[in-house]
Amino acid sequence: MSGGHFDYQDMRIQDIIDQLERDEKKYPTKDxxxxxxxxxxxxxxxxxFMSGDTSQDEFEAIYDENIRELMKELxx
Numbered sequence: 742m743s744g745g746h747f748d749y750q751d752m753r754i755q756d757i758i759d760q761l762e763r764d765e766k767k768y769p770t771k772d773x774x775x776x777x778x779x780x781x782x783x784x785x786x787x788x789x790f791m792s793g794d795t796s797q798d799e800f801e802a803i804y805d806e807n808i809r810e811l812m813k814e815l816x817x
Contacts, residue, residue: 746791747784754781772815779811 744802745751758777761770782802 743796745788747788751781751784751788754784775811775814779807782807 742744754777757780758774758781761777762775764770786795786803786807791797810813
């Protein structure tokens, strides 16, 4: 099994999100968490698309959904 287009490096973004959650006690990081999670979801979908695991339409649907959700959450 391959590591995908990014050789699993896109999964390290979860480590960043986890650190942002821990940092919340020192500095408000909620918006950074939301933004980073959206980027992670989009990059993961792109990885699957570029690796041939999903179609371009599936990637674009995930991209659009994450951008819509991101805009909605950041407005709250």
